[in-house]
Amino acid sequence: MNDYSGAYVLFAIIVSISCASGAVIIAEKKGYKGAALAGWCFVGLFFNLLGIIIVLIIPTKAEGYVLQGKMKVCPFCKEAVQVDAILCKHCGSKLEAAETK
Numbered sequence: 001m002n003d004y005s006g007a008y009v010l011f012a013i014i015v016s017i018s019c020a021s022g023a024v025i026i027a028e029k030k031g032y033k034g035a036a037l038a039g040w041c042f043v044g045l046f047f048n049l050l051g052i053i054i055v056l057i058i059p060t061k062a063e064g065y066v067l068q069g070k071m072k073v074c075p076f077c078k079e080a081v082q083v084d085a086i087l088c089k090h091c092g093s094k095l096e097a098a099e100t101k
């Protein structure tokens, strides 16, 4: 005689799965991939909305910015710098001005 708890469990599972996929999508946009994404999937699965909030406040990985075209990789030290930078802030090397499209 307990249909109600069954529905609650189903609802909790659906919320967990949506939060897990949401966390993965956000983490992916922030430049995380592979094992890191699987980790964020678990964070969303176990912490639900809290997991999403954690993913939202984690810093975007430099590669994420590179993918979005906001950053480029310094050819000397391989660190990400602003796409229109003319001097690398990490190693001080002179950089080519951003390629004009």
Ligand SMILES: [Zn+2]
Pocket (backbone or CB within 6 Å): 074, 075, 076, 077, 078, 079, 088, 089, 090, 091, 092, 093
């Ligand atoms: Zn550099």
